[in-house]
Every structure is written in C-alpha cells, then in structure tokens.
Amino acid sequence: MQDVIKKSIEQLNEVLTKDKKLVIKNSTPLIDEKSKLESIDIVNLFVNLEKNLKEKNNLVLTFDEILQNASKLKTIGSLEAFIIRKKNEKK
Amino acid sequence: MKKNKISINIISSFNHSNLVSLLKNNKSYDFEINEVNYNQVFQVLTNPKDKIWKKKSNISLVWTTPEDIFPEFKKLIYNKKINPDILKEQVVSFCSYLKSIKKNSDFVLIPNWVLKQPIESNIALGYSKSRGLDYNLSFINYILSEELNSEKNLHILNTNKWVSNCGVKNTYNSKLWYLMKCPFSNDFFKEAISDILNFYKSSLGFIKKLLILDLDDTVWGGIVGEVGWKKLRIGGHDYIGEAFHDFQTKIKSLKNHGILLAVASKNEESNATEAFSKHPEMVLTMDDFVTHRINWDDKAKNIAEMVKELNLGLQSVVFFDDSPFERERVREILPEVYVPDLPKDPTEYSNFLSKLRCFDLVHVTEEDKIRGDLYKSEFKRKKLKQNNKSLSKWIETLGLEIIIENINNKNSPRALQLLNKTNQMNLSTRRMTENEFQKWIQKKTNYLWTVRAKDKFGDYGIIGILSISVKEKNAYLVDFVMSCRVVGRFIEETIIQFLKDFCRKNNIKKINGTYIKTQKNTLCYQFLQKLKILKKDKNSFTLLPSKEKINIPNIKITKPKMLEKANVS
Numbered sequence: 001m002q003d004v005i006k007k008s009i010e011q012l013n014e015v016l017t018k019d020k021k022l023v024i025k026n027s028t029p030l031i032d033e034k035s036k037l038e039s040i041d042i043v044n045l046f047v048n049l050e051k052n053l054k055e056k057n058n059l060v061l062t063f064d065e066i067l068q069n070a071s072k073l074k075t076i077g078s079l080e081a082f083i084i085r086k087k088n089e090k091k
Numbered sequence: 092m093k094k095n096k097i098s099i100n101i102i103s104s105f106n107h108s109n110l111v112s113l114l115k116n117n118k119s120y121d122f123e124i125n126e127v128n129y130n131q132v133f134q135v136l137t138n139p140k141d142k143i144w145k146k147k148s149n150i151s152l153v154w155t156t157p158e159d160i161f162p163e164f165k166k167l168i169y170n171k172k173i174n175p176d177i178l179k180e181q182v183v184s185f186c187s188y189l190k191s192i193k194k195n196s197d198f199v200l201i202p203n204w205v206l207k208q209p210i211e212s213n214i215a216l217g218y219s220k221s222r223g224l225d226y227n228l229s230f231i232n233y234i235l236s237e238e239l240n241s242e243k244n245l246h247i248l249n250t251n252k253w254v255s256n257c258g259v260k261n262t263y264n265s266k267l268w269y270l271m272k273c274p275f276s277n278d279f280f281k282e283a284i285s286d287i288l289n290f291y292k293s294s295l296g297f298i299k300k301l302l303i304l305d306l307d308d309t310v311w312g313g314i315v316g317e318v319g320w321k322k323l324r325i326g327g328h329d330y331i332g333e334a335f336h337d338f339q340t341k342i343k344s345l346k347n348h349g350i351l352l353a354v355a356s357k358n359e360e361s362n363a364t365e366a367f368s369k370h371p372e373m374v375l376t377m378d379d380f381v382t383h384r385i386n387w388d389d390k391a392k393n394i395a396e397m398v399k400e401l402n403l404g405l406q407s408v409v410f411f412d413d414s415p416f417e418r419e420r421v422r423e424i425l426p427e428v429y430v431p432d433l434p435k436d437p438t439e440y441s442n443f444l445s446k447l448r449c450f451d452l453v454h455v456t457e458e459d460k461i462r463g464d465l466y467k468s469e470f471k472r473k474k475l476k477q478n479n480k481s482l483s484k485w486i487e488t489l490g491l492e493i494i495i496e497n498i499n500n501k502n503s504p505r506a507l508q509l510l511n512k513t514n515q516m517n518l519s520t521r522r523m524t525e526n527e528f529q530k531w532i533q534k535k536t537n538y539l540w541t542v543r544a545k546d547k548f549g550d551y552g553i554i555g556i557l558s559i560s561v562k563e564k565n566a567y568l569v570d571f572v573m574s575c576r577v578v579g580r581f582i583e584e585t586i587i588q589f590l591k592d593f594c595r596k597n598n599i600k601k602i603n604g605t606y607i608k609t610q611k612n613t614l615c616y617q618f619l620q621k622l623k624i625l626k627k628d629k630n631s632f633t634l635l636p637s638k639e640k641i642n643i644p645n646i647k648i649t650k651p652k653m654l655e656k657a658n659v660s
Contacts, residue, residue, distance in 0.1 A: 015112035043270045
C-alpha cells in the first residue's frame with residue numbers, strides 16, 4: 001500500500017465513528033454500494049489525499065478528476081491503481 | 092478504562108461535523124454532544140426553549156465567523172465602507188445573547204473571531220478604521236473581550252494561537268470550505284479540542300502545581316561546576332544565552348501565577364547558589380524556589396523528598412531536565428510525575444514550555460500569586476516548631492490569627508478553588524463548577540464561610556472553607572475543607588468551634604454530617620476521630636452546639652456578624 005493512501009485513510013479514520021472506520025486493505029469499499037462512507041467522509045478522504053499527494057509526490061489531483069473517475073474508485077485497491085496511473089502519466 | 096464524561100453543546104455558523112467526529116473519537120473523554128445544524132446561531136441563542144437547552148451541559152461552545160453573523164462586518168469583504176458604531180452595536184448585541192445562555196451550562200466557551208477563509212487585505216487599507224478587515228477584526232475581538240470580561244463562566248478561547256500553532260496554510264482548506272462549508276482543517280480542530288479539554292480540566296483544578304528544574308543546560312547553558320558562573324550562557328550577546336534568559340523569564344511568570352518552583356540538580360550547592368546570586372543576567376533567584384536539592388544523590392529520591400516536604404501529590408509535579416538519562420530514571424521510579432522530553436535545542440525551550448498547557452489556570456487568585464512565599468513562611472514555622480516542644484506553646488509563639496468571612500465576590504474564586512482542589516482534609520470532596528457553586532451559595536438556607544489565617548511569618552491566605560445547609564432547627568455540615576499545609580495547628584478545631592457558636596446563637600440544635608470516604612481523605616477521618624464525634628457507623632456524626640467548648644490554645648479570631656448572609660453575584 002502506498003504511504004500517501006495509508007496516511008490519508010488514517011487521517012480519515014480520525015473523524016469516522018467506530019463502525020465506519022476503514023480497514024486498510026485493497027478490498028475495502030470506498031465509493032461503492034457496500035461502502036459505509038457518506039459524502040462528507042469522501043470529501044474528507046480526498047482532501048487528505050490531495051494534500052498528501054502534493055506534499056509527498058508533488059502530484060496535483062483535482063477534485064473534478066476524482067469526481068469524473070468516481071466509478072473507478074470502488075475500493076482502496078482501485079484508488080491505489082488510479083493514483084499509480086496518475087503518477088505514470090505525469091512521468 | 093472508563094472515560095470521564097463531558098456534555099457539550101455546539102452552536103456554530105459553519106459545518107462542524109468534523110469537530111464533532113474528532114470529539115467523539117477522543118481517547119480520554121467521553122463527549123456527550125448536543126448540536127444544532129450550522130448557521131442557526133441566532134435562532135438558538137435567542138430561543139430559551141430550544142431543545143439544546145433542555146438539559147444543562149458542562150460546556151456550550153459558540154463558534155462563529157464574523158462574516159456570517161455581523162452584516163456590517165460582511166461589507167468589508169466587498170471593500171465597502173462601514174460604520175464602526177453599527178458594527179459595535181451588532182457585537183454588543185451578540186454578546187448579550189451569549190450572556191443570556193450562561194445559565195444553561197457550566198461554561199460558555201467562545202473562540203475569538205478569525206476569518207473563515209484567509210484574505211490578504213489591501214496593503215494600505217488593512218488597518219483603515221472604516222474599510223480595514225484587520226482593524227475591524229481586532230476591533231470586534233476587543234469588544235467581545237470587554238463585554239465578557241466580568242462574566243464568570245463565559246470564556247474566550249484564543250483562536251489566533253491555534254492558527255499560529257497550525258500555520259495559516261494548515262488552518263484553512265478551501266476544498267473543505269467550498270464542498271462542506273467547513274472553513275477549518277482537522278489539525279486546527281484538534282488544537283481547539285486540546286484547549287477545550289485543558290480549559291475544562293483546569294476549571295476542575297486538575298493542573299500541575301510544582302515545576303522541578305535541573306540547572307546545567309536546563310535553566311542556563313553550560314555546566315557551572317566546570318566552567319564557573321561567569322562563563323554560563325545566560326543573556327548577553329549570545330543566541331543560546333538569550334534563549335535561556337527567555338526560558339527563565341517564562342518560568343518566573345509561572346511562579347507569579349502560583350506555580351511552585353524547585354530545583355533538583357547534581358551539583359555542588361555552593362556553585363549553583365553562587366551562579367544565581369552573582370550572574371548579572373540571571374532572571375531566577377534562589378528565592379524563587381520553594382525548596383531545592385542540589386547534591387549528588389539520586390534525583391528521583393530528591394524529588395520524592397521535596398514533594399513530601401511540600402505536602403503535595405506526585406501527580407501534581409512536572410520535572411524538567413535536559414538529560415534523557417535523568418528523565419528516564421525519574422519516570423521509572425516516580426511514574427506519577429510528568430516528565431516531558433525537552434527539545435534538544437535550547438532555543439525551543441521557551442515555546443515548548445508555553446505549549447505544555449498543564450499550568451494553565453482559569454482564575455488566578457491572590458493566593459496563587461504569593462503561593463511560593465506562603466510555602467517559604469511555612470518552612471520558617473516548621474523550624475520554630477522544632478524549637479518548641481509543646482504544640483500549644485508553639486501556636487502561641489506563632490501569634491496565629493484566624494479570620495472567618497462570609498462568602499463574597501472577592502473570596503469566592505479561592506473558595507471554589509479550595510473546594511475543587513483539596514483532597515486530604517475534605518469531608519465530602521464535593522466538586523463543583525462555578526455556576527453550581529454560585530447557585531448553591533445563593534440559596535437562603537445555605538451558609539458558606541472562608542477561613543484565612545496569618546501569623547508573625549506572614550499571611551497564609553484563604554486556607555479553608557466551611558459550609559452548612561440549615562433545615563428547621565438542624566444544620567447539615569456540607570463542606571469542611573482545609574489546605575493540608577496548615578493542618579495540625581488548631582485551625583480545624585477553631586473552625587468547628589466557630590460553627591458550634593454560630594449554631595448556638597441561631598438556635599440550631601444539632602449539626603449533622605457525613606464523612607464521605609475517598610482514597611485521599613483519611614486525614615479528615617482522623618480529625619473526626621480526634622473530636623470523638625463519629626457514630627457507630629463510623630461515617631456520620633452529630634455536633635451539639637450547646638455542649639462544652641473544644642480546648643483550643645490562645646488564638647485570635649475575627650468572625651463575621653452572625654446570621655449575615657453574603658451577597659454574591
């Protein structure tokens with residue numbers, strides 16, 4: 001698991017109630033019917049992710065990009081794949 | 092472990108869901124949160140029947156941003172000219188709403204105003220009276236402070252400190268604002284929660300009382316035994332010296348707020364005292380320390396001795412030492428002592444101390460300001476006691492005088508402090524918030540007195556409280572509280588005799604009471620045993636005012652007029 005994703009989810013867990021806290025593994029649902037996250041939690045997650053990616057990888061990820069790709073971000077694993085793709089595109 | 096409960100009402104002009112979540116996830120406290128939808132501030136403050144006020148809470152947090160609640164202030168965002176009088180009126184009116192809710196919780200906390208999003212104001216106009224954002228932000232905060240200054244349970248939290256600790260960049264997040272209408276980051280909310288908790292703990296008397304300091308490379312740069320006092324780095328044209336100078340200044344300011352200072356240093360005592368007395372840039376003097384152990388013994392042993400000597404609990408002690416070895420040793424032997432890891436760089440010491448927050452007081456009483464001197468006088472008394480074999484003779488030599496006063500505006504902060512902080516000589520260990528306390532003393536059938544004492548060595552300050560609740564011809568002793576540093580010099584007997592006299596003169600036949608056992612108040616139980624008044628159940632007792640007087644040596648007593656009820660607001 002990439003550090004930025006791990007850190008962003010840990011930060012999100014700080015504001016999630018016990019029953020909603022995310023287990024950090026590839027199959028954990030994010031933007032999916034099975035997900036326990038509400039829209040406010042998704043905003044928190046991507047705000048964390050955006051900040052951490054900018055600080056650690058100098059990668060700018062806009063919220064529009066996330067919204068456009070929401071259907072591909074069903075799980076933590078697919079989020080990771082998405083970030084790797086963005087990094088490669090940058091190269 | 093079971094967490095302590097705090098009930099909190101949250102009223103804000105922005106989306107505070109992240110703040111709520113962080114409170115709910117707090118590891119030390121169980122927050123019972125009552126919130127209203129954001130931007131309902133005026134509706135809630137002006138409606139005493141709103142459901143949020145149904146149950147009294149510990150804290151009401153009213154957090155607003157000025158653009159949202161003051162129309163006149165909002166004009167500044169559009170660079171419009173404003174009328175300062177109208178703005179002032181709006182702020183004063185908002186403050187009157189705040190005052191109207193003070194009865195609904197123990198404390199109303201109001202973070203001072205900062206903008207909801209950072210705006211770089213016009214270089215020339217920032218401090219213009221009629222157009223400047225910066226000027227008017229300071230102006231409204233000034234009015235807020237002026238308006239709430241005399242309110243006992245309304246407190247302003249320093250939001251600017253949180254901004255400073257987080258940095259502007261980490262305080263705000265434009266995404267959170269535009270997507271959620273939440274102006275502040277979670278790091279910023281964490282700062283707020285830390286201050287709310289520190290405030291609450293401090294209001295209940297959970298603060299540290301004694302700061303024990305190492306000397307070499309802790310309060311000055313260098314090892315005095317090696318370089319001599321002249322070459323110590325303190326003050327002067329030296330950045331390290333200046334840092335130590337500032338650190339000592341901050342320590343001295345703690346002393347002026349009632350925190351006791353002591354020294355635990357491995358040194359030759361003569362070298363250390365010489366440095367304090369001769370170095371021209373030294374801020375602290377040996378007189379600032381209530382006690383010291385400057386020798387080559389184990390520091391943990393020295394600390395334990397000093398704490399015992401001062402009659403304090405280890406949990407009220409903080410130890411500062413630059414040496415990780417000494418810190419670890421003290422942590423291991425005395426785990427109750429708080430031993431923070433000092434930064435390696437002395438230029439950070441001063442800020443580090445400011446951020447600890449464990450010494451923050453909600454009120455600073457007169458006794459707090461002179462606490463160090465009070466302890467010093469106490470040492471002189473103890474010395475005199477050693478020379479006088481008979482206790483009564485010693486008391487007479489002291490020239491002890493006891494002043495009993497009705498509760499009033501002046502002595503009530505100290506009375507509340509004693510009630511909440513005293514453990515050992517405390518009959519019922521009743522803990523109260525300021526609001527509860529005020530309410531209790533306002534009741535016509537309740538009487539509360541403070542006890543002050545002085546002798547030839549100085550004023551002890553207010554060292555005790557006594558309270559009763561009267562019903563028909565019977566009194567119930569509610570509080571019998573005395574600072575343990577004065578126990579054993581007939582003050583406790585004198586207070587009881589005063590109570591008996593009061594009741595006799597007011598036709599009260601019986602004084603009943605119950606000793607409520609805690610882990611720390613055996614001292615009080617021993618006193619009751621000494622009076623021989625405990626019943627068979629070993630907890631309840633009855634004092635008969637008409638019965639014979641308690642045998643007390645010659646002590647001067649000043650009492651209030653009988654039956655006079657203090658007017659405390």
